[in-house]
Amino acid sequence: MSSAPVDVGFRSERGPILISLMLCSTLVAIDATVIATAVPSVVASLGGFAQFPWLFSVYLLAQAVTVPVYGKLADLFGRKPVMLFGIGLFLLGSILCGLAWSMPALIVFRAVQGLGAGAIQPMSLTIAGDTYSTAERGKVQGYLASVWGMSAVVGPTLGGLFSEYLTWRWIFFINIPLCLLAGTMLARNLHERVQSRRHRLDYLGAALLTCGATLLILGLLEGGVGWPWLSPAGLGVPAAAVLLLGWFVQVQRRAAEPVLPLWVFRHRLLVTCSLVSLAVGAVLFGLTSYVPTFVQGVLGTGPLVAGFALATLTLGWPLTASQSSRAYLRIGFRATALIGSAGTITGSLLMVLLDAQSSVYAVGGCCFLIGAGLGFVAAPTLIAAQSTVGWSQRGVVTGNNMFSRSMGSALGVALFGAVANNALRSGATGSPVGDLAAASHDVFIAVAVAAVLMGVAVFFMPKVHVAGQDDTAAP
Known part of the structure; x- marks a missing residue:
């Protein structure tokens, strides 16, 4: 990569790359939630309500x-071939989902989409870092x-x-032109210099990590939901995950060349x-x-x-994330993240004080404060990690x-689900x-605890020197 000019925008030579990354991120983000309101139509068409x-779950x-x-x-x-592969796999999954003839088929094709999304999300952030x-x-x-x-x-x-007004299948078909546009813009505008040499791929490591992580996340998602915690599956799935990992x-x-050094x-x-x-992932799940x-x-x-009350969370995050560079260039990554942690913890504690007499505006205000805090935590910590290593x-x-x-x-799925279920089982109010x-x-108490633990992790971050204006070069 060539040296990057100071201005960030859409009119520079990097503008098309940024637009492509935003478009790719949109595909992944929307498909994580778009099907929520279409479930009745999907079930009416394909059946399989229990599934x-x-x-x-399979997408995530x-x-x-x-x-x-x-x-x-x-x-x-290089990032480019991996990103284009992810876009292509996401496109294939979207087409197959739109053509699905049964609920099991749709679930399998959603997994294909998820495999593509697994490349798109980290590559978007990595390419931005480059x-x-x-x-x-x-x-x-x-x-x-x-x-x-x-x-x-x-x-x-x-x-x-x-x-x-149309059919639920267009939820997936709409991805076709968007994938083609994003892939074309990226292919034309992203240029990399990658050293060409023979690599010894860690196939066994990749397989063990994928299978172990799959079982671990599956055990957390389904424990207490799909099967009791104290059951052969509830104990066996996490145990198998630990052995594989x-x-x-x-x-x-x-x-x-280990897959995860x-x-x-x-x-x-x-x-x-x-x-x-x-901790950020746990806080986000609890709130959303x-x-x-x-x-x-x-x-x-x-x-x-309710949707707009939650939207204040996703409004506060980008507002502070976009301004975080001004803070971490002056006071450092750790100090910036500590300020964000304070905001997140304060907002989370205020959430604990909410009750049936609270207003929607109070909920929105708490969510906005938490989102603003997370923007000052998530962005600087990721950038700090990227900035301390080479391409x-x-x-x-x-x-x-x-x-x-x-x-x-x-x-968060396991923890907050267990907390909520325990409260519902022991409830004696007689009122839903x-x-x-x-x-x-x-x-909300559990979310506040997760926010405090996040602040503790930030506190133990070492102070690192903020790199210069250009640390983007490829080898």
Whole structure:
């Protein structure tokens, strides 16, 4: 990559690349939520109501477990081929989903989509890290974060519109022109210089990591839901995951080119940044899953109002992420993230004080404060991790950070689900609203604990020197 100019925008020679990355991120973000409002139409067409939760789980599972592998491949062969492969796989999955003839087929094709998304999300952040300097990445992170914010609102809306006025199949067919446009723009405008040499791919390590992570996330997603925790599956699936991941660690010690180098876990900054990302994933899951339930079930509003209350979270994030570079260039990554942690913790504690008499505006204000705090945490910690390694390691580092966030979300599924179910089982109010209020209150307490743990991880981050204006060059 050539030296990057200071201005970040869409009119520079890097503008088409940034637009392509935003478009790719939009595809992944929207497809994570777009099917939510189309479930009744899908079930009416294909049947299989009991299986529909897998339409969400299998997509997120396939996406999460492949992220570290794609990150390593990008460091070996370049970002461009991995990104184009991901777009192509996502396009194939979208076409197949649109043509699905049964619920099992749709679930399988959603997994294909997820495998493509597993390449797109980390490659978007890695390419941004390659293309823009440390001073510019905060603003670029804001652009990419804004895509997720808009998609959280636009996705369910599009799903409802397509289902009501066209057919649910257009939820997937609409991806065809978008994938083609994003792929074409990236192919024409992204130019890399990658050293051509023979590589010894760590096939065994990749297989063990993928299978072990799949079983671990599956155990967290389905434990207490698909099967009891104290059952053969509830105990056996996590145990098998631990065994496979332990084997994976031994393989990585001997591999010539390990898929996830163990030095990542000996680097204090990278470890703390991954722990921060883990907590960010948990906080995000707790809010996105339980704020709409609280606003509708306890405050008695409609789904549209609940959606907009949650949208304030995704509004605050890009606003602060886009301005984070001004902060970390002056006071450093750690100090910036500490300020963000303080905002997130404050907002989370205020959420604990909400009750049935609270207003929707109070919920929105808390969510906005948490989102603003997360924007000052997630962007600087990821950029700090990217900035301390070279081009040949940036894919692995970015992939590990994204994988940690996915694991945090999976942990949030198990933790917050258990907290909510325990509150509902022990509820003695005799009122569904009262029980929901108690369950939401306990979940918000758990979210606040996760936010505090995030702040602790940030506190233990080492102070690192902010790199100069250009650290984007490829080898």
